[in-house]
Amino acid sequence: MRYRLFWKFLLPYFVLAASAAFCLAWVCGNQLQASLLQQLAIRLNGADLVVAAGLVEDFDRSTDAKLQSRVERVAAATGTRITIIRADGTVLADSSEQVPELPNQLRNVELLRAQNVGFGTDIRFDETQGRIFYAARRIGPPDGLRGFVRTSVPMSTIDEEVSNFRVSIGLWSGILGLVGFCIAAWVSQRVSSPIGELTKAADVAAREGSGIRLPNSGGGDELSRLQQALRRMDEAQAEIISGLKDENQSLKQRGERSAAVLEGMTEGVLAVDPAERILLTNAASVRMLDLPPGDLLGRPLWEVVRNNSIQKVAQSALNGEPSATQEIEMSKQSKIVALRAGRLPGTPCPGVAIVLHDVTELRRLERLRNEFVSNVHHELKTPLAVISACVETILDGAKDNPNDLERFLQRVSDQTDRLSNLIGDLLRLARIESGLDVFDMAKLDVAKLVEDCVREHSEVASAKDVRLEIIPSVDAVRVEVDREGMRTILDNLVDNAINYTPCGGRVWLRWLSENGEAHIEVRDSGIGIPEEHLARVFERFHRVDAARSRAAGGTGLGLAIVKHLVQVFRGRIEVASVVDEGSTFTVHLPQA
Structure with missing residues (x-):
């Protein structure tokens, strides 16, 4: 930048100085030439007067030899060429040329002018002598014209003087221009160098954010004041940037917290702008609405959401209608989603936020x-x-x-x-279910728990002619449970197995340890459970055979109690069954 600014100063100066020198040399040369020609015309006019004064009286009586002699004598004294011309243009005498060889001169410009006004000049080019200045004077009055006296001088001397003058002007202009060039270069350097430093400092400040480091320059000129102004501006800018960084950090933290909150919400959030382009989504909304993967921001709502109800809710909110909750069924996900749309704050309205709740479980x-x-x-x-x-x-x-x-x-x-x-x-x-029950957790032997349960139900099984057996495990298995709670689990499972096993059937219990879990199985050879009922057998009051269940004295809550107790003990329960072949209930509990 400094060099560009340097030449921006010097090039216009150089062009201006060169143009001024050329114009000065040309104008002054022309003026000098005009002055010299005027002086020469006066001198030649004087010579013409001298010659004409001696010829006026005896112009017609003089012989050619006498005229030639006088012309040569005056030409030698004045250093000019003198020609005597008759009124009809015939040359009578000439100081430099042979008279017979000279043509008629009447049409020459200087003679025509002299004929009209008494004296005339002209400049013509001669092949041997170059440009020649001619001055002619009339002899006699216009109505009694007797002839002309013409003097001439080569222009080489005048041209040489003018040329030397122009060279001198060009030389001095060059010297003065060089001096001016040096002064301009020095001034340009003085101006461009601080500006270059300011530019470098500004570039550094732009890269680093602040901190314009400038040398202290004395004086009170404009550049010094500019440096001081830049320092003050940098200080103010540093404060602004510091504040903006703090604000940006705060906004970033708030944005990260907001994003974390949105991603951690169980409710889905979907925001669209007035053109129904997506502004914001979270993981819950993507999951609930089964939105396509990838970046959804900026995409039209109709493109990513296939449910028209959602689009209608968004359009209603954009139109300013009161917000209302609407439930839609997502058949693909087998979910029920409640929607509530509200306009985002701002004028004009920047968009709509739609909050989604998965109310399937509810x-x-x-x-x-x-x-x-x-x-x-x-x-x-x-x-x-x-x-x-x-x-x-x-x-x-x-x-x-x-x-x-x-x-x-x-x-x-x-x-x-x-x-x-x-x-x-x-x-x-x-x-x-409410968590109000207090359990006395202890590490108990599964074998002892099973044996006690079988002993208590053996009479009932014998009365129904159902064989109740134990298949013991080779390993000792212990679980951390509440004794009464575990007894309730086993009692309900064994009661159900005996009640739904016909006479001559079999119910057996076994347990084993696998992958850190205790597996307790209650299996029977009873009537079994149809496949369509397997998913609901642990629901309250659900009965596969309601009449038989009531006849057996069941309340329909036994398996529901079993399921909740197993969950309290951090376990799970599974059921497998084949109609007319029997059922197997397996309780999985962490091994103690």
Whole structure:
């Protein structure tokens, strides 16, 4: 930059100086030439007067020899060429040429001018002498013209003087121009060098953000004031940049926290601009709406979301309609998603934010709750109806018949026990689900737990002619559980196996250790569970054979209690079954 600025100073100066020198030499040379020609014309006019004064009286009486002699004498004295010309243009005498060889001169410009005004000049080119200056004077009045006296001088002397003058002007102009060039170079250097330093400092500041380092220059000129202004500007810029860095860091942190919050949200967030192009998504929204992978920002909503309901919700919010929650069913994902759209703050509206909630589990729980309430109502209604009917029958007269009274009272007792068991199971299940049940966790031997369970159920199994067996494990297996809770698990599983195994059937229990887990199996050769019921056997009040279940005294809550207790003990339960071949319930618990 410094060199470009340097030549920007010097080149215009050089062109201006050269043009000025050329114009000066040309104009002054022309003026000098005009002055010399004027002086020469005066001198030649004087010579013409001298010659004409001696010829006026005896011009016609003079002989050619006498005229020639006088012309040569005056020409030698004046250093000019003198020619005497008759009025008709015939040359009478000439100081340099032979008269017979000279042509008629009447058409020459200087003679025509002299004929009109008395004196005339002209410059013509001669092949031998170059340019020649001619001056002619009329002899006699215009109406009595007798002839002309013409003097001439070569222009070489004048041209040489003019040329020397122009050379001198060019030389002195060159010297002065060189001096001016040096001065201009020095001034340009003085100006461009600080500007170059300012430019370098500004480049460094641009790369590093701030810190214009400039040498201190004395004086109070414009460049010094510019340096001071740049320092002040840099200080202010440094403060601004520092503030912007802090603000940018703060914004970055807030943005990272916001992004982390968005990505960690279970709710989906989808924002679109007024043209329905996507501004923001999070992982939950991508998962809920099954959006395509890749960068979705800037893409139209209709292109990535195939559900028209979402587009209608966004359009309604953009149109300023009050926000409302709408549920849509995502058939591909088998999910129910609740949408709520709201306009983003700002004028004009910068877009719409759509919040998505996966309410699939909530709706499933609501369905289960409704089913639970319906089942509880049904389960309670049946024994209450039986008790009420028995009491009415007794009051109507059965009390007078001892046999009928005993039979009806026994039914009331059975239904009361059933209600008690049902309410007990409900309370136990509620306490387990709410986490209010307190468990005394201990490391227990699985073999001992199984043996106690088999011993307690052996009489019931024998009464039904069902063989209850244990397949012992070669390894000692221990689990960390609550004794009563584990007993409830085994009791429910064994009860179900005995109840749903026909006479002559078999129920056996075994346990083993594998990959740090204890596996406890309760297997029977009973009626089995149809495949369509396997996924729901652990739901409350779900029965495969409702009539047989009620006849066996079951509440329909046993397997639900088993599932929740296994989960409390950080385990899981699985079921496998084949109709008419039997079922296998396997409890997996961490080994202690």
